[in-house]
Amino acid sequence: xxxxxxxxxxxxxxxxxxxxxxxxxxxxxxxxxxxxxxxxxxxxxxxxxxxxxxxxxxxxxxxxxxxxxxxxxxxxxxxxxxxxxxxxxxxxxxxxxxxxxxxxxxxxxxxxxxxxxxxxxxxxxxxxxxxxxxxxxxxxxxxxxxxxxxxxxxxxxxxxxxxxxxxxxxxxxxxxxxxxxxxxxxxxxxxxxxxxxxxxxxxxxxxxxxxxxxxxxxxxxxxxxxxxxxxxxxxxxxxxxxxxxxxxxxxxxxxxxxxxxxxxxxxxxxxxxxxxxxxxxxxxxxxxxxxxxxxxxxxxxxxxxxxxxxxxxxxxxxxxxxxxxxxxxxxxxxxxxxxxxxxxxxxxxxxxxxxxxxxxxxxxxxxxxxxxxxxxxxxxxxxxxxxxxxxxxxxxxxxxxxxxx
Numbered sequence: 586x587x588x589x590x591x592x593x594x595x596x597x598x599x600x601x602x603x604x605x606x607x608x609x610x611x612x613x614x615x616x617x618x619x620x621x622x623x624x625x626x627x628x629x630x631x632x633x634x635x636x637x638x639x640x641x642x643x644x645x646x647x648x649x650x651x652x653x654x655x656x657x658x659x660x661x662x663x664x665x666x667x668x669x670x671x672x673x674x675x676x677x678x679x680x681x682x683x684x685x686x687x688x689x690x691x692x693x694x695x696x697x698x699x700x701x702x703x704x705x706x707x708x709x710x711x712x713x714x715x716x717x718x719x720x721x722x723x724x725x726x727x728x729x730x731x732x733x734x735x736x737x738x739x740x741x742x743x744x745x746x747x748x749x750x751x752x753x754x755x756x757x758x759x760x761x762x763x764x765x766x767x768x769x770x771x772x773x774x775x776x777x778x779x780x781x782x783x784x785x786x787x788x789x790x791x792x793x794x795x796x797x798x799x800x801x802x803x804x805x806x807x808x809x810x811x812x813x814x815x816x817x818x819x820x821x822x823x824x825x826x827x828x829x830x831x832x833x834x835x836x837x838x839x840x841x842x843x844x845x846x847x848x849x850x851x852x853x854x855x856x857x858x859x860x861x862x863x864x865x866x867x868x869x870x871x872x873x874x875x876x877x878x879x880x881x882x883x884x885x886x887x888x889x890x891x892x893x894x895x896x897x898x899x900x901x902x903x904x905x906x907x908x909x910x911x912x913x914x915x916x917x918x919x920x921x922x923x924x925x926x927x928x929x930x931x932x933x934x935x936x937x938x939x940x941x942x943x944x945x946x947x948x949x950x951x952x953x954x955x956x957x958x959x960x961x962x963x964x965x966x967x968x969x970x971x972x973x974x975x976x977x978x979x980x981x982x983x984x985x986x987x988x989x990x
Contacts, residue, residue: 600824605695607670610748616640619815622889627654631828633956634650636648637679644667647663670755671755692773693824695781699747700787701746701900702900714779747786749835762796766800774828779803779804779832786808791863793864804856816846837858844856844945849937853948853951855945859956860938874926876980879984907933909956966985
């Protein structure tokens with residue numbers, strides 16, 4: 586096992602990896618397994634591996650400096666009482682502690698838990714089935730999700746990640762996360778280099794745009810994750826072996842290792858790395874496309890519905906893959922819609938400076954996808970959506986309201 590004192594006294598590291606584990610839910614056991622994975626590699630003089638874990642089992646929160654050969658029983662450096670991982674102050678405290686105690690040139694924050702993209706209505710959450718607990722990091726309502734009878738009126742109810750069952754299912758929404766990360770950026774004097782979402786459904790254009798001023802690269806899945814989540818040993822092995830790697834190289838490696846870890850297992854998975862600032866290109870292409878579709882809505886309604894029907898969809902058919910949707914639109918048109926859809930497709934290309942830095946997938950269900958989804962419900966718009974940066978800046982809420990009536 587590595588010597589903690591030597592690690593702590595080694596000065597500024599190349600990387601500090603901060604894993605915020607919201608385990609106060611049905612993922613308690615998975616959290617322990619992932620910590621043991623991390624301990625197969627552990628921290629080095631160049632890489633700090635830190636974990637904060639709130640558990641369901643004993644209602645305690647612990648902080649760890651993970652060492653090689655250590656783990657849950659050996660690497661705890663602080664223990665305190667029950668915390669609410671859905672409280673932004675708790676995440677802010679963890680970040681402040683990590684940055685002060687373990688400074689580095691670059692920072693990699695991983696949010697570990699259930700996820701639901703840009704939104705979650707805590708009042709409609711239901712207990713997951715045993716099958717869902719075994720297979721997925723998704724804890725969301727299955728019925729009446731976006732129906733009129735949900736009677737949503739308060740935009741503060743939208744939730745996205747880090748659910749805490751002991752605290753009544755509280756979770757962080759995108760606005761809270763944005764504020765916490767903005768404060769962290771002020772402390773370190775730059776953006777968080779990588780934000781990893783080891784959770785379901787989080788690589789949405791809405792999430793990337795919301796965090797564009799505080800995060801360089803967002804890494805995660807646009808669909809449900811299997812319960813095993815990220816392969817931490819393989820990811821940390823790469824970072825510790827090549828700590829001088831550029832940020833985009835490490836982000837691409839996460840995508841690569843995640844997809845490789847599920848090969849030959851029969852799982853359907855996606856993983857993508859998103860350049861958050863480059864999502865502005867998507868907005869610039871999406872606005873004229875939406876305007877063209879609305880310019881003669883009576884004529885174009887059938888095309889929009891056909892493209893929606895045939896594009897891969899997630900989260901009870903309320904999120905769809907943006908690239909696939911654009912491809913479907915252009916396939917049935919020879920005029921302005923095709924031209925503007927092509928511009929959006931170009932904005933969704935993969936490359937170092939493009940909005941999608943890297944993308945990997947397995948499974949026929951995600952054929953034709955590109956790793957970035959958008960909110961497009963079947964019939965009812967959650968009122969909370971109108972308050973998101975993307976909904977306003979891309980005028981997407983206006984499009985949805987007119988199309989859905």
